[in-house]
Amino acid sequence: MRRRYEDEPDKQRGFGPVAVDLLASFWHNPLDYDTDAAKRPIRRTRFTRALTAVTAAAIGFLLVVAYQHTIAAAPANAEIRDQLIADINTRQAETDRMQDDAEQLGEDVENLRDELLGNDAEAAELDDQAALAGLAAVEGDGVTVTVSDGPEPEDPAAQDLGRVIDRDIQTIVNTLWSLGAEAIAIDDQRLTATSAIRAAGAAILVDFRPVTNPYTITAIGPPDLAREFNATPTAHTFDNYSNDYGLGFTVKATDDLTLPAAPAPPLDNAAPLLPPGSAPDPSGSESGR
């Protein structure tokens, strides 16, 4: 093999079609030398040596620049991603802090109102109403329902039937309401009469805030809520889902649950009815905001 190659560098063994011969000629004759090097004397002067040195330096420079360029491009992407994640976390922390502030202020308002009312029975009635409406934190015994995504299908193209969707959560929540639950929260987000559970892409949003797998639904209601819930068709359906698609589903009676208050909904059109005797509010509907 070697002998043949060195003895007859230009004589290629036929590979067949011309296109293959093109590749063969690349392989056998990679340097575009003159066929006979002796014919053309190689002169090496100081100048040509310097040229070679400059070219070699240029090649080294080029290789390093390309290397550094490639290296520099990779962390830049990761950096931007990290920055975005940090931004999201900062904003989320800010939102949480403001939410806490709002809750604190709401409590202050309630306390002041109770003081002004000076009537314990009326104040208690108001507190009960607020709790029912989801505007006050509540505690009590109830049930914890946990649903989680099943394992992903092995075939990525297949429909993921073990995935929890917004309608699953809606069904469970509606069943709990129908069994007399007085307060329900999903992943510690309290539901009110106007709460929306919906999907945006693959994420499930409760009142426009995402909740994540596994989904924990806590409800405070009548003493045997867990047993009653387990007897409903909804629980049977989810048991079947659990058996068929590997979806996680547990129901557990839980004592001393504490559910947070939901943020007060903004009043866009309605104005609170003023108690008789107080001066009418000139700003009208604006007072609701």
Place this chain on the structure above:
Amino acid sequence: MIAALALAVGIALGVFLDPDVPLWLQPYLPIAVIAALDSVFGGVRARLDKKFDDKQFVVSFISNVLIAALIVYLGDQLGVGSQLSTGVVVVLGIRIFSNAAAIRRHLFSA
């Protein structure tokens, strides 16, 4: 020997200066690297064959880089830039491998 030293100097310069690559040059960088590698392997092989020619080394490096850049530029204008880049990489890659094979035969006679 001088060429190897110069290569080291070039690498040191690149590390030391750490230049920014302008955006318009970036598509040509990988092609230029392949062409440069081809020249290096060709040069080493020619040296071992005792056929090394300074002029040929310099001219082939410059012309390879220019032609490769031209092909990529043309491909970009025609909308087949990535395909033509692949073609350049394949052709120069074959040359690099066959030159490397010749170098291997010289050094290890295997």
